[in-house]
Amino acid sequence: MARSVQTSSNFRDALLRHLTYTMGKDPEHAQPFDWRMALSHAIRDRIVDTWVASTRKTYEQDGKRVYYLSMEFLIGRLLEDGIFNLDMVEEAKEALESFGMDMRTILDDEPDAALGNGGLGRLAACFLDSLSTIGCPAYGYGIRYENGLFKQSFVDGCQVESPETWLQEPHPWEFERPEVRINIGFGGDVHFENGKTVWRPAEMIQAEAFDTPIVGWQGRWANTLRLWAGRAVDPFDLDLFNSGDFAAASEHEALARTISRVLYPEDSNEAGKELRLKQEYFFSAASIRDILRRFDSQHNDLKLLPEKIAIQLNDTHPAIAGPELLRILHDERGLSFEEALHITHHCMNYTNHTLLPEALERWDERLFGRLLPRHLDIINRIDDAHYKANPHRTLSARSDGQVKMGELSFIMANRVNGVSALHTDLMKQTVFKELNALHPDRIVNETNGVTPRRWLHSCNPALSGLITETIGEDWIADLEQLEKLEPSIEDQGWLDRFTDVKNANKAALCDYVAGVHGVNLNPEAMFDIQIKRMHEYKRQHLNILETIAHWQEIRDNPTADWVPRVKIFAGKAAQGYHFAKDIIHLINDVAKLVNADAATRDVLQVIFLPNYNVSLAERLVPAADLSEQISTAGKEASGTGNMKFALNGAPTIGTLDGANVEIRDHVGKENFFLFGMLADEVMQRRMMHDHAQQAINADPRLGRALEALRDGTFSPEDPGRYTHIADNLTWSDYFLVCSDFTDYWRAQREVDKAYQDRKAWAKMAALNTARSGWFSSDRTIHGYMCDIWGAKSLIP
Ligand code: GL2
Structure with a gap:
C-alpha cells in the first residue's frame, strides 16, 4: 500500500515536471493539450526504460529478429494504450485528478494515427502489440504518412473527404533519428563495369527514420515501429534562391516529401500509379538497408542471414524488398546470383490478404523498368531460375507486359500464408493453384486475431x-x-x-x-x-x-x-x-x-x-x-x-x-x-444468367424494397437518385445481394x-x-513464430 502511494506521488511529480519543463506551462494556465503532452511524456519515459532494456537484450542474446514490412499500421491513439499496457490507469487518473483534470478528456484529445485503411493495417498494429507482449524481438517498418486516411463528413448525406492532419500538432511518441538517413535511387540505367553490374539511378530521395516504441502488456518488453519519411538529398538550392527563383529553390524538398505525403485510400484495390510504386520501393529499400546494417554490426557472414532475420511481407506492397535484398547481395556484396537467391528466399515470407483480382498488384513493365531498371532484370532472372526448375509458363512473375507481384512474392517466399482457414484453402484452389501444386508445403494458414489489451x-x-x-x-x-x-x-x-x-x-x-x-x-x-x-x-x-x-x-x-x-x-x-x-x-x-x-x-x-x-x-x-x-x-x-x-x-x-x-x-x-450461400454455391450461382431476377420474383419483399429505390421514396427531391443501384442489383448483382436476401x-x-x-x-x-x-493476436503471433519465422521470445 505504502509503495503504491509512493509511486503515485512520484508519477504526479513526473507529470508536473513535464508540464513545466517540456511544455513550459503552469498548471493554472495549462490546456488539455498541454496536459496530454505532459502525460504522454511521463508515460513515454517509463516505456523508454523497457525499450532500452529490450534492445540491449536482443543484442546480447543475438536472437532472431522479425521484420514486419507493411505499407499500413493503423495504430490509432497511443496514450491510452500505453497507460493500460503499463497498468497505470489508477496512477494516471489520480495524478490528473489531483490537478483537477479528467482523464477521459485528456485521452480524447489525442488524434488518431490513421496510417492505414482498414483490416490489413489494423492487423499490423495488433501484431506489434502481441510481438511486444510475447517478447519476440521485432521491428515494424512502414511509411510516416503526413496525411493519414482522409477525414469523412457528410454534406446532405453525401461523403465529403478532407485531409487528415495528425502531425499538425507535435507527436509525442516518436523519436526522430536524423543520423539514420538512407539514399534511395530511382530510374537511371544499368552498366556493366569491371565484371560487375552497376545501377546508376537518375534520382535520389532520402529516407529519414522516426521510431516509436511499442510496449507490451505490463511493460515487460518493447519493440520499435520505424517509419520512413521522404527528404531531399539537397534540400535547398542557394544559387536558385539568390537568383530570385524562390519556388524552384525548394522544389527538391517538396518533391521528395510527396513520397511520404499521403496514404493511398484504396482498400483492397490498387491502381497502377507511379507514386504508389515509388512509395513501395522507398520504404522497402530503406528497410532492407537498415536490416543489413544491423546484421553487419553483429555478423560478418552473410550466409547467417536466414538464421538471424525473418522478413514478413504484409501483402504484396513490400514485395520489391525481395529483389532489393537479392540485388544488394549479388551486385554490391559479390555473392553469386544463385547464392543470393537462396539466402533471400530463406529470409522472405509473404502474407496474402485478399483474393479479389483487382487487388492483386500488377505493374506495367514499362513503368516498372523506367523506375527500377535493375530490379526488372533481377525479376527476369528469378523467373528464369524458377522456370528452369519448373517449366510452366503460367507460373511466371512476368507476363502480358506486366510484373505480377503476387506470383513474384510466392516465388520469392519461404512461406506464404493466408489469414483464415477458408481463405487459405481458396488460395490453394484459385490464385495460387499451380504454384501450390509445385510447392505444396509453402502455403500455411495463420488465422488472424486481435489484441485483447486494446479490444x-x-x-x-x-x-x-x-x-x-x-x-x-x-x-x-x-x-x-x-x-x-x-x-x-x-x-x-x-x-x-x-x-x-x-x-x-x-x-x-x-x-x-x-x-x-x-x-x-x-x-x-x-x-x-x-x-x-x-x-x-x-x-x-x-x-x-x-x-x-x-x-x-x-x-x-x-x-x-x-x-x-x-x-x-x-x-x-x-x-x-x-x-x-x-x-x-x-x-x-x-x-x-x-x-x-x-x-x-x-x-x-x-x-x-x-x-x-x-x-x-x-x-x-x-x-x-x-x-x-x-x-x-x-x-x-x-x-x-x-x-x-x-x-x-x-x-x-x-x-x-x-x-x-x-x-x-x-x-x-x-x-x-x-x-x-457457401463459397462454392456462390461460384455456381453466378453462372446462372438470371440469378437476381429469379430471387426477386421469388420474394415480394425484395421486389418492394427495390421498387422503393426506383420510385424515389428516399429521395423525393431527386427521384432517380437510386435507380442505378436497383438496376445494378436486378441486372448484374455480382455480389449476389438478391440471391442471399431471403x-x-x-x-x-x-x-x-x-x-x-x-x-x-x-x-x-x-x-x-x-x-x-x-x-487473440497472441495466438496468431505464436503461430507465425513457430510455423514461419522460427523466432523465440526473449522474456524469461
Ligand atoms: C484485408 C481483408 O479484406 C480482410 O478480410 C482481412 O481481415 C485483413 C487482414 O488480414 O486484410 N485485405 C486487404 O487488402 N484489406 C483487408 O482488410 N485491406
Missing part, C-alpha cells in the same frame, strides 16, 4: 473488470482462459451483471451520439452494428435493403409486437468508388425518412456515424448487441471486426466467409445466426425472436465472450 481490456473496462473479478487477470495475456467464465454464465446473478455492463456501454454510446450528432438513440433497442470499409462485397446494401423491407413491413402493421432495433453503420468509401459512396448516401437518406416516421421510429432507427476510425470502433464494439458480417462467401479473406464483436459479447449474423467460419466453430452454431431476412427474424428472450440472449452473448479466446 477488451482498454475499450471495455467494465467487462474487463467483471472478467478479472471472476477468473483473475491472467486472461489479458492468455485469452483462452476466458473459457473459465463458462460456469459463471449458468449463474443468473452473474449474467445480470454481464447484461448491466452491456447496457451501461449502450447508454454511454447514446450519450456520445446525442452529444456529438444530436440524435437520441433508444437504449432499450437492440444495437445492430455494421462497421467496416464500404465495399460491394461487404454488402452494406444487403443490410439497408433488408432494413427498408423491414420498415415497410412495420408500416403495414404498426401495432404488432416488433422488436426495437437501432441499425448503426460506419465506414469510409475510397474517393473514387462512386457506387460505395452512393450506398452511404442511400443509408443516410433512409435514416432521414425512417427516423422521422412517427409510425415506426419507436421500433426502428437508422444512423450512419461519420469518420469511422479506431477510436470510434472502441466506442461502438462494446455497445453492440449484434455484429453484421454479411460478405458474399469467398470474398472476405478473414475479417477482424467480427472477432472484436464476439469477444465483447455481440453474437454474429453472418455468412460462412473468412474467419466467420472459425468463429462459429468456436462459439457454437447455436450462438451464431448463419445465413447465405435467407438474410429469415435470419434477421430469428434474431428478433431470440432477442425477445433476454435471459437466453444474455447467455448467448456471454458465451460469445467466453469462447472467443482463440481469436
Whole structure:
C-alpha cells in the first residue's frame, strides 16, 4: 500500500515536471493539450526504460529478429494504450485528478494515427502489440504518412473527404533519428563495369527514420515501429534562391516529401500509379538497408542471414524488398546470383490478404523498368531460375507486359500464408493453384486475431473488470482462459451483471451520439452494428435493403409486437468508388425518412456515424448487441471486426466467409445466426444468367424494397437518385445481394425472436465472450513464430 502511494506521488511529480519543463506551462494556465503532452511524456519515459532494456537484450542474446514490412499500421491513439499496457490507469487518473483534470478528456484529445485503411493495417498494429507482449524481438517498418486516411463528413448525406492532419500538432511518441538517413535511387540505367553490374539511378530521395516504441502488456518488453519519411538529398538550392527563383529553390524538398505525403485510400484495390510504386520501393529499400546494417554490426557472414532475420511481407506492397535484398547481395556484396537467391528466399515470407483480382498488384513493365531498371532484370532472372526448375509458363512473375507481384512474392517466399482457414484453402484452389501444386508445403494458414489489451481490456473496462473479478487477470495475456467464465454464465446473478455492463456501454454510446450528432438513440433497442470499409462485397446494401423491407413491413402493421432495433453503420468509401459512396448516401437518406416516421421510429432507427476510425470502433464494439458480417462467401479473406464483436459479447449474423467460419466453430452454431450461400454455391450461382431476377420474383419483399429505390421514396427531391443501384442489383448483382436476401431476412427474424428472450440472449452473448479466446493476436503471433519465422521470445 505504502509503495503504491509512493509511486503515485512520484508519477504526479513526473507529470508536473513535464508540464513545466517540456511544455513550459503552469498548471493554472495549462490546456488539455498541454496536459496530454505532459502525460504522454511521463508515460513515454517509463516505456523508454523497457525499450532500452529490450534492445540491449536482443543484442546480447543475438536472437532472431522479425521484420514486419507493411505499407499500413493503423495504430490509432497511443496514450491510452500505453497507460493500460503499463497498468497505470489508477496512477494516471489520480495524478490528473489531483490537478483537477479528467482523464477521459485528456485521452480524447489525442488524434488518431490513421496510417492505414482498414483490416490489413489494423492487423499490423495488433501484431506489434502481441510481438511486444510475447517478447519476440521485432521491428515494424512502414511509411510516416503526413496525411493519414482522409477525414469523412457528410454534406446532405453525401461523403465529403478532407485531409487528415495528425502531425499538425507535435507527436509525442516518436523519436526522430536524423543520423539514420538512407539514399534511395530511382530510374537511371544499368552498366556493366569491371565484371560487375552497376545501377546508376537518375534520382535520389532520402529516407529519414522516426521510431516509436511499442510496449507490451505490463511493460515487460518493447519493440520499435520505424517509419520512413521522404527528404531531399539537397534540400535547398542557394544559387536558385539568390537568383530570385524562390519556388524552384525548394522544389527538391517538396518533391521528395510527396513520397511520404499521403496514404493511398484504396482498400483492397490498387491502381497502377507511379507514386504508389515509388512509395513501395522507398520504404522497402530503406528497410532492407537498415536490416543489413544491423546484421553487419553483429555478423560478418552473410550466409547467417536466414538464421538471424525473418522478413514478413504484409501483402504484396513490400514485395520489391525481395529483389532489393537479392540485388544488394549479388551486385554490391559479390555473392553469386544463385547464392543470393537462396539466402533471400530463406529470409522472405509473404502474407496474402485478399483474393479479389483487382487487388492483386500488377505493374506495367514499362513503368516498372523506367523506375527500377535493375530490379526488372533481377525479376527476369528469378523467373528464369524458377522456370528452369519448373517449366510452366503460367507460373511466371512476368507476363502480358506486366510484373505480377503476387506470383513474384510466392516465388520469392519461404512461406506464404493466408489469414483464415477458408481463405487459405481458396488460395490453394484459385490464385495460387499451380504454384501450390509445385510447392505444396509453402502455403500455411495463420488465422488472424486481435489484441485483447486494446479490444477488451482498454475499450471495455467494465467487462474487463467483471472478467478479472471472476477468473483473475491472467486472461489479458492468455485469452483462452476466458473459457473459465463458462460456469459463471449458468449463474443468473452473474449474467445480470454481464447484461448491466452491456447496457451501461449502450447508454454511454447514446450519450456520445446525442452529444456529438444530436440524435437520441433508444437504449432499450437492440444495437445492430455494421462497421467496416464500404465495399460491394461487404454488402452494406444487403443490410439497408433488408432494413427498408423491414420498415415497410412495420408500416403495414404498426401495432404488432416488433422488436426495437437501432441499425448503426460506419465506414469510409475510397474517393473514387462512386457506387460505395452512393450506398452511404442511400443509408443516410433512409435514416432521414425512417427516423422521422412517427409510425415506426419507436421500433426502428437508422444512423450512419461519420469518420469511422479506431477510436470510434472502441466506442461502438462494446455497445453492440449484434455484429453484421454479411460478405458474399469467398470474398472476405478473414475479417477482424467480427472477432472484436464476439469477444465483447455481440453474437454474429453472418455468412460462412473468412474467419466467420472459425468463429462459429468456436462459439457454437447455436450462438451464431448463419445465413447465405457457401463459397462454392456462390461460384455456381453466378453462372446462372438470371440469378437476381429469379430471387426477386421469388420474394415480394425484395421486389418492394427495390421498387422503393426506383420510385424515389428516399429521395423525393431527386427521384432517380437510386435507380442505378436497383438496376445494378436486378441486372448484374455480382455480389449476389438478391440471391442471399431471403435467407438474410429469415435470419434477421430469428434474431428478433431470440432477442425477445433476454435471459437466453444474455447467455448467448456471454458465451460469445467466453469462447472467443482463440481469436487473440497472441495466438496468431505464436503461430507465425513457430510455423514461419522460427523466432523465440526473449522474456524469461
Ligand atoms: C484485408 C481483408 O479484406 C480482410 O478480410 C482481412 O481481415 C485483413 C487482414 O488480414 O486484410 N485485405 C486487404 O487488402 N484489406 C483487408 O482488410 N485491406
